Amino acid sequence: MRLDLIPVDSLTRIAWALADAHGDDALGVxxxxxxxxxxxxxxxxxxxxxxxxxxxxxxxxxxLGRDTPTIH
Known part of the structure; x- marks a missing residue:
């Protein structure tokens, strides 16, 4: 699996799914x-x-927001 082949919006959805499923332990996972x-x-x-x-x-x-990036 090459990261450059995964669209950014897909990475964002995967990251949010991990955060939803594992909360603060998502980084540990x-x-x-x-x-x-x-x-x-x-x-x-x-x-x-x-x-x-x-x-x-x-x-x-x-x-990084669920649907759009958060600008600071």
Missing amino acids: ADRTIRELESEGSPVVADAWRGLRSVLEDVLGGR
């Missing part, structure tokens, strides 16, 4: 997933999760 993927020898997919984690940080930090 992403971190655990990244570690597991790396240990399984899937660095490309782990990198995609790193990108998703970055979007998730913006969601949880209130910088």
